[in-house]
Amino acid sequence: MILRAANLSLPGRLFDASVEIGEGELVCLVGPNGSGKTSLLHALAGIGAPSGEVTMAGVDPRRLGPSQRPGFLTYLPATRDVPWPLLARDLIALGGGHADFPALELATLLDRRIDTLSTGERSRMLIARALAPRPRLLLLDEPTANLDPLWQIRLMELVREEIAMDGRAALVAIHDLDAAARHADRILVMDRGRIAAEGLDGPHLADIFGIERVDGLWQPVRLPADPRSSP
Amino acid sequence: MTVRTSILLMLALGAAFAASALLPFESLQTLFAEDRTLALSLLVELRLPRALLALAYGATLGAAGAAVQALFANPLASPDLTGTTSGAALGAVVTAYLFGFAAPVALSVGSVLGALGALGLLLALAGPRAETATLLLAGLAISALAGALTTLALALAPSPFAFYDAYDWLMGSLIDRSLDQAGFAALPALATIALLLRLGPALDRLALGEEVAQSLGNDVARLRLQIICLTAFGVGACVAICGAIGFIGLIAPIFARRLTRGHPGRAILPAALIGALLLTAADLVTRLAPLGRTLPIGVVTALIGAPFFLWLVAHMRWRLAS
Numbered sequence: 001m002i003l004r005a006a007n008l009s010l011p012g013r014l015f016d017a018s019v020e021i022g023e024g025e026l027v028c029l030v031g032p033n034g035s036g037k038t039s040l041l042h043a044l045a046g047i048g049a050p051s052g053e054v055t056m057a058g059v060d061p062r063r064l065g066p067s068q069r070p071g072f073l074t075y076l077p078a079t080r081d082v083p084w085p086l087l088a089r090d091l092i093a094l095g096g097g098h099a100d101f102p103a104l105e106l107a108t109l110l111d112r113r114i115d116t117l118s119t120g121e122r123s124r125m126l127i128a129r130a131l132a133p134r135p136r137l138l139l140l141d142e143p144t145a146n147l148d149p150l151w152q153i154r155l156m157e158l159v160r161e162e163i164a165m166d167g168r169a170a171l172v173a174i175h176d177l178d179a180a181a182r183h184a185d186r187i188l189v190m191d192r193g194r195i196a197a198e199g200l201d202g203p204h205l206a207d208i209f210g211i212e213r214v215d216g217l218w219q220p221v222r223l224p225a226d227p228r229s230s231p
Numbered sequence: 232m233t234v235r236t237s238i239l240l241m242l243a244l245g246a247a248f249a250a251s252a253l254l255p256f257e258s259l260q261t262l263f264a265e266d267r268t269l270a271l272s273l274l275v276e277l278r279l280p281r282a283l284l285a286l287a288y289g290a291t292l293g294a295a296g297a298a299v300q301a302l303f304a305n306p307l308a309s310p311d312l313t314g315t316t317s318g319a320a321l322g323a324v325v326t327a328y329l330f331g332f333a334a335p336v337a338l339s340v341g342s343v344l345g346a347l348g349a350l351g352l353l354l355a356l357a358g359p360r361a362e363t364a365t366l367l368l369a370g371l372a373i374s375a376l377a378g379a380l381t382t383l384a385l386a387l388a389p390s391p392f393a394f395y396d397a398y399d400w401l402m403g404s405l406i407d408r409s410l411d412q413a414g415f416a417a418l419p420a421l422a423t424i425a426l427l428l429r430l431g432p433a434l435d436r437l438a439l440g441e442e443v444a445q446s447l448g449n450d451v452a453r454l455r456l457q458i459i460c461l462t463a464f465g466v467g468a469c470v471a472i473c474g475a476i477g478f479i480g481l482i483a484p485i486f487a488r489r490l491t492r493g494h495p496g497r498a499i500l501p502a503a504l505i506g507a508l509l510l511t512a513a514d515l516v517t518r519l520a521p522l523g524r525t526l527p528i529g530v531v532t533a534l535i536g537a538p539f540f541l542w543l544v545a546h547m548r549w550r551l552a553s
Contacts (some may be wrong), residue, residue, distance in 0.1 A: 006447065045446040066436065069448035077442045083304035084438035086493050094436055113493070129439070139446075 002169045003137055005044055008052035014039040015193040017052075021042035023167035026160060028036040028171075028180035030200075031164075031190030032209055038078060040190065041139045045075040045169070056136060070096035070133035078173075080122050085115040087124045097132025103158045104128050115156065119146045127155065131162055138163065138170040144179060156183040177209075177218070236490055240504045244286075247511040251282040280413035284405045286510040287417035288469040289479055291484045293506020294499050295462040296480030297487060301434040301495035302458045303357075305366055306488075307543070309481035310346075310466045314367065314373030316477065318349025319463075319470035321377040324384045324397055335415045335472065349373050349400030350459045401530025403474040405514055416472040423465030424503050430457060434496030476529050477537020479506050479513075485543070 001022055008017045014036045021027055029037045029104060042052035045070075046062030054060050059216040061072035074095065082091065092099045092108050099106055104124045109117060117125060123146045138159065144152040156179065163170050174180050181200055189197040189208060197204045205211070211218045252274065262270040296309040310316050321469070322345020323338050330337040356369035388394035433454050439443045445451050466480075487502035488495065510528075513535065517526040 004440075042442070045442075046448075047442050047445045064448055066433070066448040073446070075443065075446035077440065079440070081440070082438070083440055084301075084493070084495055086438055090492060090494065091439065094439055095443070129443075 002167070003044070003054065003056050005054045006052060007052055007111075008040065008043040008054070010039050010043055010048060010050050011022065013193055014043055014050070017043070017193075019044075019188070019194050019195070020170070021169045021171060022071060023169060024163055024170045025092050025185045026163060026183060027169070027171050028174050028184035029189045029190060030175070030177060030180050030187060031196075035190040036193040037190055037209075038141055039193070040195075041141055041173055044137075045073060045139050047075070051184060061137075070135055072135055073137040073139055074130045074133055074135045075139040076127060076130040076141055076143055076144065080119060080126060080146060082114050082122075082126070085113045088112055088114050088117065091125065092129045092132050095129040095132055097129075097134065099132055101128050101131060101158065103161075119150065120151065123147055124151070124155075131158075134162075134168075138168070138172075140170060140172045142173060142175065144174065144176065147152060149193050152179065159183075233490075236271035237501075237504075240501065240508070244504055244508050244511070247508055247515070248282055248286060251285055251511050251514055252278045276410065277407075280408045280410050281405045281412075281514065282511070283413045283417055284321050284408055284473055284516045286507045287413070287420040288405070288473055288476060289483075290424055290503040291420040291465040291469050291506070292480040292510070293483035293487070293502035293504070294357075295466050295496065296506070297484035297499045298427050298430065298434065298458050299462055299480075300484050301437065301498075303366060304438065304495075306485060307481070307547075308366055308370075309478075309484075310462065311475070311477040311480055312374075313353050313370040314349045314377060315346045315353075315462065315466055316372040316470055316475040316480075317381070318352075318379035319343070319346035319467045320475045321345045321381045321384070322348070322432040322467070323471050324381050324401070327397060327400075328387075328389065328393065335412055339415060339419070339468050339471040342471035344379070345377070345465035346463035346470070347460070349377060350463050350544060354459065356456070363473075379477055382481025393431060400474045402527040403476040403532075405528055406525065408472060412472050416469045418457060419468035420465055423461050423468075424499075426461050427458070427465075427499050430454060430461075431496035431499050434458075434499075435494050437494050456504050474529065476510070476532055478532045478540065479509050481543075482536055482539055483509055 001020055003019070003021045004016045009015055017040055029040065031037050042048050043052065044054055044061070054062055056072050061069060064072060068224055089099065091114055099110060104127065106125060106128055109121055109125060114122060114125065127143055130140065143159070147155060159170050160183065162168065177200060187199055188195050189204065191208045196208060206221045210221050212221050262273065291343050292310060299308045299310060299313065300306055319342040323342040326341025337426040352373055353369050356372070357365045385394055385397055388397065433449050436447055436449055437454065438450065441451055483506035486499055486505050487498040490501045491497040513528055513531045516531050517528050520526060
């Protein structure tokens, strides 16, 4: 086990969530808007004031200071806004690592200011910032947002390669159910601040998301036709 | 900041300090020839406190400006535009009525409390990561309120002398302060800058965004409280002795960040040096400008700073539009 978290709560947003993540595991977190995916990532990363316990290698990483914490976990927020116009290279250095990810093709972007990059370029740069300290656990909120289809696949494959080294792991919040099914070892489904189910097979999907698979495409769940309204 | 730029900055600062203590030179030379003791006491009791105050106040404004800009993630935040100096001035004027202008400890405490109140109000009004418009509006409102209350206090002055004392002091002045008074500003200033420097790395990480900074192990709420208390303490102590001086806290950090590749936290030290340099230079202008009398230093910094501020606003608008 890389991480054990029990009884994580944030008043009104996350209720009593418990998670265990094993070495080398890529776990995807899915759920409707407002179901608590980001809150769970926050609770694990020590953002805000969550209650509950988190243990990694015998310590609570949320008690570690800036010199040690990035070795345990890093967090990529869903927003791609950086409040201060730093050079891309400096942004990665401030996160506590080096940008040696050939797969992300950053070389020509490193000496540009982060606010002059396109949204997709900025996304790749911020992902590099989160990967760079080579943490045991990656907490990624919508890492594929703003990326084109090719980059979405490349990125998830890079995450897979990264965590395959030295027994690391990733917890990835993602909206795209097909991407989750394709890349994850396990899928946790969140609903109304709780971890409601595991996996995408079963009747819970229609209840939680209000969608179902019809002829290979996701469709809104149709209520059974009312016999009185039919001609 | 490279070693070469730091050495150049220190040399410029040393030259400015020497110039500020020795110029105008002819009068000092004549006096030395006539009466050595008098000349020495003039140097120690008049010129030295003034040069020291310019150094300490300028450095505090520069460092505090850099820290506040980093905290609010906004290059337009500064102790004067956010109402901190007005709050400090109000605190000092109210205290002065109670204890007189010759009570530096009470004056400093009143001034620091005023600055703390203004910064607390700003945080409550504008929020921790304020948009430029919200930040400036809140700062404007606080400055206006503190200004109105200061004017009210002046209108209720117990005597015309008290009124003139307060008015003179409000214009911002480094003149006729004793070495003791200079110490009352310089020691808190030094402590503030030293403590702010220790927060530099955390402020740099805050530039990645508040959530990321927290996930990297920074206690952002505590950092915010530390910056606010330190800024109020340093600026308040200087305002208590010299009155409100504007624009240095806005300009110095902007130049300083050009030396730190835009890092807001690393810019605290160069901002302190540049602030000290700017205020010393402004003080030299007040003395050497051929107007037949000494200009109030607050007027000089405003005359130089206001056009720069206008340029900055136009520049930001242009950048947002493009």
